[in-house]
């Protein structure tokens with residue numbers, strides 16, 4: 001494991017971040033500054049396509065304009081205070097300090113081409129500092145809610161990952177391990193870091209629209225996944241957004257008794273009502289729904305529970321990801337072994353429900369949500 005504490009000088013606590021502005025607000029601000037509208041497009045491209053770290057390096061803009069921008073705005077308000085890289089170098093996890101001192105985590109996972117799919121770099125981003133939903137298997141849930149992240153703080157994580165990804169692509173091209181012109185950057189974004197994205201609905205949707213913008217980061221909607229514990233009103237609202245993103249539901253149990261033991265949100269939105277909402281979502285969007293099912297040893301991993309889950313999901317256009325749990329320091333659960341995970345998968349198959357066993361990446365760097373922050377607080381406190 002590599003452990004690297006770094007500092008960055010591009011954080012201004014005084015000026016508002018330009019990443020908080022929608023494309024329209026950015027244009028309005030540029031016009032107010034006496035510049036022409038096309039400058040706004042150039043600026044947008046510098047921010048989100050070129051991922052410039054400073055206004056100074058935006059060479060398509062005039063010097064006086066860059067100076068005016070610098071006096072008015074900062075760019076990112078995230079400061080990376082810790083970086084961990086897994087021993088196989090496929091996963092890295094950044095801990096960021098926000099302008100007000102809150103800590104959040106972002107993970108990057110690198111996947112080699114497997115013949116069916118090309119190389120991918122997936123950024124797993126946070127939408128809240130802490131989380132109010134209190135799932136018992138989750139380190140973030142055990143830390144409590146701090147606040148919602150702003151649009152700029154959500155998008156800022158992807159921009160930072162994009163800089164890293166582009167630098168890696170270029171190094172591979174220089175080393176002859178990648179074809180010339182094959183700078184991909186971040187290919188996928190998953191909203192699966194700290195917090196519940198749909199509890200920060202407005203900023204999550206605004207951030208998706210920025211990520212998806214073809215003149216900026218240009219992350220295709222089908223390469224963006226939002227994960228929720230199942231906030232029914234927001235799932236139904238999301239169905240009306242006309243976004244072709246992927247929706248993942250953290251289900252983790254096939255019945256109310258078991259689910260309520262680890263996910264307090266289930267008392268508000270019970271299993272059957274949640275699945276009914278999923279049917280409505282799938283009917284409206286024509287999109288397949290992903291179910292995340294963290295396997296907890298002796299809690300939700302029996303063959304009977306697999307069959308119950310199969311019956312529950314029967315008839316729904318869906319796919320189940322089975323995830324043997326990444327144990328947290330204070331958590332009560334152990335990891336389900338691979339043999340038990342495979343028999344659980346067999347139980348689902350009896351009902352025709354497709355599933356994948358997904359071993360979590362980055363085990364040696366505590367890549368499960370909230371675990372780096374927990375550990376950093378330990379480190380900072382000692």
Ligand code: SF4
Nearest residue numbers: 131134135138141195
């Ligand atoms: S699993 Fe997600 S929703 Fe549950 S406590 Fe953790 S961050 Fe919150």
